[in-house]
Amino acid sequence: MPRLPRLAGVTAAALALGLLASAPAAGGEPTVSDPRVVAHFDLAQGQTPENIALEPDGSADLTFASARQVANVTRNGRTRIIATLPAVANPRTPVTGAAVVLGIARAEDGTLYVNYATGTSATGIWRIAPGSAPRQIAQLPPNGFPNGLALDERRGVLYAADSVLGIVWRVPRSGGQPTAWAMGAELEPRNAPPAARVGANGLRFHRDAVWVSNSNAGTLLRIPVCRNGSAGAIETRARGLAAIDDFGFVERHRDTALAALIGGSEVALIRRDGTHRVVLTREDGLSNPTSVAVRGRTVYVPSAAYFTRQDPNLLLARVHQRARD
Incomplete structure (x- = not known):
């Protein structure tokens, strides 16, 4: 969820409103320990890590x-x-004013897909095949802000969350015409300064559903995929997640997620009942975390330092998965 540096103060204040609900660890739920920053990036070179695929x-x-x-x-x-996405002359990107590469998804064959927001016809989904240059495979509205991205390999479709238009787009993996797959007030941005109007943000495909975070609303949403591929009713699964960005699910714990709370430089564990507690903070090395990925006993958290302007990095931690399910 990138921002222009001159708007960092206003944006951070707008996104950080509200308090996080917290509770002690429940018996059997996963715990997170041993955080360590494994890579530091160069802010001056624009190395602000936004999204992650493993x-x-x-x-x-x-x-x-x-x-x-x-x-x-x-x-x-x-x-x-x-890879480097091509430069765009006179970008008119909502939210940032600059061309930015956002969500990323990886196919089993190693192909990468990314969202590119530019405010021009270059806005959309780009494919990066191994050893090949990036190529645009789908155009999305230039007045939108395609953010989170996920691939449903079995159905052969990509889902992209538009933070400004409040839409989840569906696009064939091979490319082509996008479909406005899911819309609704739950996905739309809320009242905030222009640079902080970010609705649907993070997106993951998990257990036959598309899960989406809404940054302004502080919610985690679930949208079932119906048998015919259409979107089911939008369900609100968690609230009170101030400035939630992207997230990842913990293996062996069904719908338990770890979510990046960008404004407060925290990661929260979101339980299946919608309650949550903070498990990583800025004291652990977070600096405006933007996304989370989990594999086995390892959690990966990129921090973009959009507001702190200090130490964009990649943090790894250990997930202790005490079986409960």
Whole structure:
């Protein structure tokens, strides 16, 4: 969820309104420990990690929003640039005013898909095949802000959350015409300064449903995928998540998620009943975290430092998965 530096103060204040509900760990729920920053990035070079996808070897593919780049970062912090999205003349991007690369999804064959927001016809979903240059496969409205992205490999479709228009778009994996798959007040941005009007943000495909966060509303939503592929009714599964960005689900704990709370530099554990507690903070090394990925016993948290302007990084921590389900 990138912002222009000059708007950081206003945006941070707008996004940080409200208090997080917290509670002690319940018996059997996962716990998070041993946080450590494994890679530090260069803010001056636009290396603001916005979203994450994991490779089979445990390395992370990150979108560097402001640099328009995709990078691979190993668990030891070694960083390699995979691709750079083409520059756009006179970008008119909502929210940022600058061209930014946002959500990322990885297919089993290694192909990467990213959302590119520019305020021009280049706005949309881009494909990065292994060893190939980025290529646009779907155009999305230039007045929108395609943010979170997920791939349903079985159905062969991509879902993209538009933070400004309050729409979840559905696009064939091969590319083509997008469909406004889900719409509603639950996905729309709320009253806030222009640079902080961010509704549907993070997006994950999980257990035959599309899950979406709404940053302004502080909610986590679930949208079932019906048998015919259409969207079911939007369900609100959690509230009170101030400035929630993207999130990831904890394996073996069904609908338990870890979510980045960008305004407060925190990660929260969201239980299946909708309650939550903070499990990582700025004292652990977070600096405006933007997304979360979980694999096995490891949680990955990129921090973009949009508001703090200090130490964009990638943090790893250990997830203790005490079985309950």
